[in-house]
Amino acid sequence: MRLTVLIDNYSDNDKFIMEHGLSYYIDTGKSKILFDTGQSDAFVHNALKLGIDISAVDYQVLSHGHSDHTGGLGDFLRNNSQAEIILKQETLNPKYSNNNYIGIPHEFQIPDNRVIKVGESYRIDPFTDVIGTILITYPDDTHYDHFYVKSHDAIVPDTFQDELFLSIKGDDGMAVITGCSHNGISNIIYTAQKKANKPVRNLIGGLHLKDSDRKSVIKIADYLNTTSVEKIITGHCTGMENYILLKNRCKAQVSYGFAGNSYPF
Numbered sequence: 001m002r003l004t005v006l007i008d009n010y011s012d013n014d015k016f017i018m019e020h021g022l023s024y025y026i027d028t029g030k031s032k033i034l035f036d037t038g039q040s041d042a043f044v045h046n047a048l049k050l051g052i053d054i055s056a057v058d059y060q061v062l063s064h065g066h067s068d069h070t071g072g073l074g075d076f077l078r079n080n081s082q083a084e085i086i087l088k089q090e091t092l093n094p095k096y097s098n099n100n101y102i103g104i105p106h107e108f109q110i111p112d113n114r115v116i117k118v119g120e121s122y123r124i125d126p127f128t129d130v131i132g133t134i135l136i137t138y139p140d141d142t143h144y145d146h147f148y149v150k151s152h153d154a155i156v157p158d159t160f161q162d163e164l165f166l167s168i169k170g171d172d173g174m175a176v177i178t179g180c181s182h183n184g185i186s187n188i189i190y191t192a193q194k195k196a197n198k199p200v201r202n203l204i205g206g207l208h209l210k211d212s213d214r215k216s217v218i219k220i221a222d223y224l225n226t227t228s229v230e231k232i233i234t235g236h237c238t239g240m241e242n243y244i245l246l247k248n249r250c251k252a253q254v255s256y257g258f259a260g261n262s263y264p265f
Contacts, residue, residue, distance in 0.1 A: 001026070001027065001028050001029060001127070001168065001170075001175075001264065001265055002026070002027050002262060002263065002264050002265070003024055003025070003026050003177070003204060003233075003262070003263050003265060004024065004025045004026075004050060004052065004261070004262040004263075005023075005024060005235070005257045005258060005259050005260065005261050005262070006023040006024065006025050006034075006038070006043040006046045006047055006050075006052075006259065007019060007021050007022055007023035007036075007037075007038030007042055007043045007046065007072075007259055008021075008022060008235040008236055008257055008258055008259045009021070009235065009236055010235070010240070010256070010258055010259065011258045011259035011260050012258040012260075012261070013258070013259075013260045015049060015260070016046050016049065016258075016259045016260035017042040017045055017046055017259070018042075018259045019038055019039055019040060019042050019068075020039065020068050020236075021036075021037075021038030021039040021040075021042075021068035021069065021071065021072075021236070022036050022038060022063075022068065022069055022179055022180070022205070022206055022235070022236040022237075023035070023036045023037050023038040023043040023069075023072065024036065024177065024204070024205075025047065025050075025052050025057075026166070026168075026177070028124075028125055028127050028128050028168060029127075030125035030126060030127060030128070031058045031059060031124050031125045031128060032056055032057050032058045032059075033057065033058065033059045033060075033061055033124065033128070033166075034054070034057045034059070034060045034061070034076065034083070035061045035063065035166060035177060035179070036061070036062060036063050036069040036070070036179055037060075037062075037069065037070060037071065037072030037073050037075070037076050038068065038069070038071065038072050039067050039068045039069075039070075039071030039072065040071055040072055040075070041072055041075035042072070043072050043075075043076075044072070044075050044076075044079055046259060046260060049260075050260065050262070054076065054079045054080055055079055055080050055081070056080075057076075057080050057083045058082075058083055058084070058124075059083055059084055059085075059086055059124055060073070060076055060080070060083050060084070060085045060086065061086045061087075061130060061164070061166065062085070062086065062087040062091055062164075063163060063164060063165065063178065063179025063180065063205075064091060064160060064162045064163045064164070064179055064180060064182065065087075065090070065091040065092065065093065065095050065103050065104055065149075065162050066095055066102050066103070066180070067095075067102050067103060067104065067105060068102075068236075069179050069180070070091075070103075070104045070105070071104075071105055073085075073104065073105075073108065073110070074105065074107065074108035077108065077110070077111070083114070084114055084115070084116050085110055085111075085114050085115050085116065086116045086118060086122060086124075086130055086164075087115065087116075087117065087118065087162070087164075088117065088118050088132050088161070088162045088163075088164055089117050089162075090149075090151075090161045090162035091104070091162040092104065092110075093149050093150055093151055093162070094149065094150040095147070095148070095149050095150075095158065096147070096148040096149070096150070096155065096158075097146055097147055097148070098146055098148075118130050118132035118164055119132055119133070120132055120133045121133070121195065127168050127169050127170070128166060128167070128168050128169075129166070129167045129168075129169075129195075129196070130164055130165075130166060130167075131164060131165050131166070131167055131191060131192065131195060132164045133191070134163060134164075134165070134183040134187050134188055134191050135187060135190060135191045135194065136183065136184070136187050137186070137187055137190045138184055138186040138187050138190070138223075140219075141184030141185065141186045141187060141219075141220065141223075142159075142182065142183055142184045142187070143180075143181070143182045143183075143184065143208040144157060144158060144159055144160065144182065145211075147160075147182070158182075160182040160183050163179070163180070163182055163183050165177060165178040165179070165188055165192070165205070166178075167192050167195070167196055168265075169196060169198060170201070172198075172199075172201070173198050173199045173200065173201035173202075173228065174192065174196055174198045174199070174200055174201065174202075175200070175201065175202035175203070175204060175265045176188060176189060176192045176200050176202070176203050176204070176205075177204045177205050178203075178204070178205035178206065178207075179205060179206060180205075180206045180208045180236070180237050181205065181206060181207045181208045181237075182208055185203070185207050185220065185224075186220065186223050189203070189227055189229070199227075199228035200227060200228055200229050201228060201229065201230050201231065202229070202230070202231045202232075202233075202265045203224075203229050203231070203232045203233070203234075203252075204232075204233045204234070204257065204263075204265070205233075205234065205235075205236075206234065206235060206236035206237040206238055207220070207234055207237070207238040207242075207246075208237045208238070209237070209238050209239055209242040209246075210237050210238060210239030210242065211239075212239075212242060214245065217242045217245050217246065218245070218249060220246070221245070221246050221249035221250050222249070224246075224250050224251075224252060225249075225250060225251045225252075229252045230252050230253065231252055231253045231255075231265070232246070232250065232252050232253070232254045232255070233255050233256075233257045233263055234246070234254065234255075234256065234257060235256055235257040235258070236257075240256075243256055
């Protein structure tokens with residue numbers, strides 16, 4: 001199994017485009033998955049440079065409805081005519097940061113015949129589950145501030161009912177792949193382990209700590225030190241300063257997932 005970072009806020013190689021966003025290409029050996037698209041067609045350009053054929057992707061998974069994760073969806077649809085699009089119904093609701101629209105761009109339509117709307121979970125292949133219900137066991141570890149959603153014709157605080165993540169199982173544990181962890185990485189890990197009855201060994205994705213104070217990040221690091229997580233590849237909304245804090249405090253091996261980098265797991 002291998003994950004390639006197509007888009008992140010940063011790259012350590014100037015031949016790859018970077019932007020505020022996230023997109024991962026995952027090959028499980030059974031399925032080819034694009035997890036989020038970043039905010040533009042940049043993921044297509046980076047995939048081409050890496051020899052990744054976007055037209056051969058089997059599943060497009062959207063972690064939540066923000067434009068830095070869904071903005072390239074129209075470009076994906078133009079480059080791929082067969083992949084199923086996996087999302088939660090709530091992903092389609094208009095999203096706002098204060099008064100600014102930050103949802104899926106209005107200019108394209110997702111074909112209904114290609115959409116799979118996830119409830120509690122959906123199995124992609126024998127290794128890979130999409131988890132659509134996150135159990136909020138640690139309410140202090142949520143990241144909802146300044147985010148709003150239009151629901152039933154009202155603008156209300158967003159509690160990210162649209163957020164989902166991937167659980168990819170191996171022989172002695174699993175990898176969790178998340179987009180922004182608005183519902184909190186501690187809640188995501190708890191949910192993954194409860195549903196699969198396996199320990200999380202690898203954690204990949206954004207942790208939404210960029211605006212968190214040092215005390216909050218240390219609390220997350222200390223939580224991670226109580227888990228079975230051995231390897232963390234993070235980026236995007238984690239923030240570079242807080243990535244360094246995690247790297248210095250966590251017992252797990254912590255790396256930054258720069259655009260263009262590829263990792264076995």
